[in-house]
Amino acid sequence: xxxxxxxxxxxxxxxxPLSVHVDVTYRxxxxxxxxxxxxxDHGEMTTAEIKDVLDQLAAAGVFFLTLSGGxxxxxxxxxxxxxxxxSLSFNVKLKTNAVMIRExxxxxxxxxxxxxxxxSVYSHRPEVHDAITKLPGSxxxxxxxxxLLRAQDLRVNIANVLMRSxxxxxxxxxxxxxxxxxxxxxxxxxxxxxxxxxSVLRHRVDADDIRxxxxxxxxxxxxxxxxxxxxxxxxxxxxxxxxxxxxTSCYISPYGDVYPCVQFPITCGNVRREKxxxxxxxxxxxxxxxxxxxxxxxxxxxxxxxxxxxxCPGLAYMEGNMRGPSSADCEKSYVRxxxxxxxxxxxxxxxxxxxxxVQIAPAxxxxx
Amino acid sequence: MSExxxxxxxAVAARVLGGEMMIMSAKDSTLxxxxxxxxxxxxxxxxxxxxxxxxxxxxxxxxxxxxxxxYQDAEKLVEELATRGILSVSSQPFAEVxxxxxxxx
Numbered sequence: 073x074x075x076x077x078x079x080x081x082x083x084x085x086x087x088x089p090l091s092v093h094v095d096v097t098y099r100x101x102x103x104x105x106x107x108x109x110x111x112x113d114h115g116e117m118t119t120a121e122i123k124d125v126l127d128q129l130a131a132a133g134v135f136f137l138t139l140s141g142g143x144x145x146x147x148x149x150x151x152x153x154x155x156x157x158x159s160l161s162f163n164v165k166l167k168t169n170a171v172m173i174r175e176x177x178x179x180x181x182x183x184x185x186x187x188x189x190x191x192s193v194y195s196h197r198p199e200v201h202d203a204i205t206k207l208p209g210s211x212x213x214x215x216x217x218x219x220l221l222r223a224q225d226l227r228v229n230i231a232n233v234l235m236r237s238x239x240x241x242x243x244x245x246x247x248x249x250x251x252x253x254x255x256x257x258x259x260x261x262x263x264x265x266x267x268x269x270x271s272v273l274r275h276r277v278d279a280d281d282i283r284x285x286x287x288x289x290x291x292x293x294x295x296x297x298x299x300x301x302x303x304x305x306x307x308x309x310x311x312x313x314x315x316x317x318x319x320t321s322c323y324i325s326p327y328g329d330v331y332p333c334v335q336f337p338i339t340c341g342n343v344r345r346e347k348x349x350x351x352x353x354x355x356x357x358x359x360x361x362x363x364x365x366x367x368x369x370x371x372x373x374x375x376x377x378x379x380x381x382x383x384c385p386g387l388a389y390m391e392g393n394m395r396g397p398s399s400a401d402c403e404k405s406y407v408r409x410x411x412x413x414x415x416x417x418x419x420x421x422x423x424x425x426x427x428x429x430v431q432i433a434p435a436x437x438x439x440x
Numbered sequence: 441m442s443e444x445x446x447x448x449x450x451a452v453a454a455r456v457l458g459g460e461m462m463i464m465s466a467k468d469s470t471l472x473x474x475x476x477x478x479x480x481x482x483x484x485x486x487x488x489x490x491x492x493x494x495x496x497x498x499x500x501x502x503x504x505x506x507x508x509x510x511y512q513d514a515e516k517l518v519e520e521l522a523t524r525g526i527l528s529v530s531s532q533p534f535a536e537v538x539x540x541x542x543x544x545x
Contacts (some may be wrong), residue, residue: 163453
């Protein structure tokens with residue numbers, strides 16, 4: 073772990089994009105109710121264009137490459153792309169729903185030296201999982217795909233996004249992952265769509281659900297440590313970075329758009345028109361993201377959670393201000409620790425002074 | 441002295457960062473940082489060039505070290521890298537190993 077921290081620190085000081093996430097397509101064989109993408113092809117990069125981008129990423133020093141979508145295997149050239157990436161010695165992680173993985177694909181993934189495969193599973197119950205993906209039989213096929221990957225001794229991480237429709241199934245998916253020999257990751261965050269449409273946020277679980285997950289030792293490990301009060305905010309925290317987006321990591325869409333992160337859809341340039349390294353080093357948007365320190369955040373800089381909050385600058389950006397709070401992360405910090413955040417206080421104050429607003433849902437009870 | 445051939449493992453990722461070769465094993469996600477000498481050997485490990493030639497032409501040329509000492513150190517190094525799954529070591533060139541269908545020892 074120490075060597076990984078040194079690697080990150082070195083990449084940061086050298087300005088190297090250590091990790092890049094490339095979505096090779098937004099097309100998908102599932103239609104998950106909470107998905108932040110549209111699934112039409114608006115002109116994906118060709119095989120040659122993607123290979124050229126991979127050459128550029130390798131030259132820029134990228135080490136960790138996540139290939140995802142949409143469903144990455146919807147591209148007929150998916151394995152040609154993966155093979156090319158591996159020939160450039162990237163550490164490759166695949167994100168897939170595993171529906172299209174048969175023995176042949178599992179063998180090939182193994183042979184190509186893929187480090188990890190992340191598979192989305194929403195429920196251990198077919199009627200719940202399939203209702204979310206809108207693909208009948210998808211859970212059965214996903215589990216079969218995971219079994220084939222595990223039979224090749226591949227590392228599989230089951231990502232469990234929790235929503236209203238599967239709020240009760242975290243434990244079931246965790247046990248399923250255990251049975252499959254896969255790692256389990258819980259994620260109670262539903263993000264707005266890339267175009268800013270927030271309609272999918274209706275699927276978000278509420279604070280009580282998140283509180284339940286965060287206080288369940290089977291899901292988070294050491295609850296006392298996970299839910300510990302925030303660390304005192306000192307100068308090193310105030311001078312710290314909000315997250316790695318734009319500093320050691322970024323995202324490239326199937327159309328060549330470069331963002332600081334997949335959850336941070338501010339277009340910094342397009343690799344069809346500019347060299348990746350020029351976008352990375354000189355994009356005004358990337359440099360603006362890069363210039364922000366915790367002390368520069370409008371509300372969060374004065375928050376007691378500043379040193380331990382999982383604040384996502386991309387979610388804050390989609391709420392209207394990349395320097396502002398992310399309400400979803402405020403909620404998480406609050407239910408984790410029971411301590412109110414500066415963002416919650418600001419919203420409460422704003423709501424109480426704004427004329428003409430009608431409260432349509434009771435505010436969460438707040439007790440410090 | 442029996443000749444040795446070394447080949448980079450296909451199950452690792454590698455990148456030079458700030459002049460330092462970083463290697464990560466896909467098998468267990470272990471991260472390694474290679475020394476300068478190990479980096480030279482890693483980069484030259486094409487499975488066809490004998491280790492003795494790599495040492496003579498690359499290691500001795502770049503580092504001020506006698507050939508016999510360099511070779512002994514290189515042998516130990518490649519065995520260690522092999523145990524960590526970063527390199528494969530064989531007594532015959534890897535193209536022949538692959539053609540015969542046998543595993544490297």
